Amino acid sequence: MGRAPCCEKVGLKKGRWTAEEDETLAKYIQTNGEGSWRSLPKNAGLLRCGKSCRLRWINYLRADLKRGNISAEEENTIVKLHASFGNRWSLIASHLPGRTDNEIKNYWNSHLSRKIYSFPGASAGIMDTPKVASIPPKLKGGRTSRWAMNKNKTYTQNVNVAIYQRPKQTFTQPNSDFTVLDADVADVNEPRIEELEAEVNKCDRSVDESNDEDILGLCQMEGISDILESWLPETTCVVWDLSEEIDNNDMVVRVSDACRDKMASSGEGYSCSSSMALDQHWDWESVIEFNNVVESEACNNWEQQEKPLTWPWEDDAWESQSKNLGETDTQMQNDMVDWFLS
DNA sequence: AAACATTCCAACCGCAAAGCA
């Protein structure tokens, strides 16, 4: 016995809405207000499912919808929010006035997602940057609770997300500043995830959702350097996302779907994309060229590849100067964290 | 100009949480 249908589908119309239907729906809602979607079609005289009416109203008929193409600024916002929130389209849409979750989702899938470039595996480490963004816990399906939609709420949530900014840097050699990005997802270390969660869960933060900067901001984490040290070398599967914001010198690094799936299956429930928005002066041609090289070489011999990027504390020379991250130059460490959280 | 391929997006679907009796 199958699931009961959400509404009586027999005799209901499907497919594109006609202008007449739009007018009928709009007039009814203007008169009676939103809500009671189940009974709305019958009351309004529409041969449509209530869900269909709701969707049509939300995505097309509402007066406060913004028409026209997504602007560069909006796109930038989407990229950044997606880096933090993942596919939480409604949440992203809530920060883009006049845009719907469906519109953003479609835009992402058709315009932005294909801009992702992969960095298939270099040898050693993994980089899944552990971070905290102040976002409500993701619910699989289901509507967002009213509590979660309230402003000035406090979340305690772990999300392996970060938006980084670094000082000016020219990316001429793929060996300088970041950890190897290993697309091989075989060794995702689940205990690390739990460990990270435990650390991250220490962080509570009040959030004003009206402020995107605040949403995107990272909470002050105690011992973040320790987390980075323990986490970064073991994270896997990163895909480089070179968005069209090249002109703005933004770059995003994100966890691959495979990694996300892995993490999800580990019981984490949800793993948002990691990202790096590197607001700096990259040599993009080199980046892309390097990406191509790495990709081709990866097909030949993954093990022999050198680290394209490493974190400073993974560098031997650096490490020799500082046996232990916790004992290193405090100023440098603080600077790194400041940059990391900026 | 026709056939085929690709892109884009409106709409559908199932799931799960909130709400309520």
Place this chain on the structure above:
DNA sequence: GTGCTTTGCGGTTGGAATGTT
């Protein structure tokens, strides 16, 4: 506390529009 209904979410799909051969 329980069960049913309503609502919201995100993934997926179908087909129109557009591009390419």
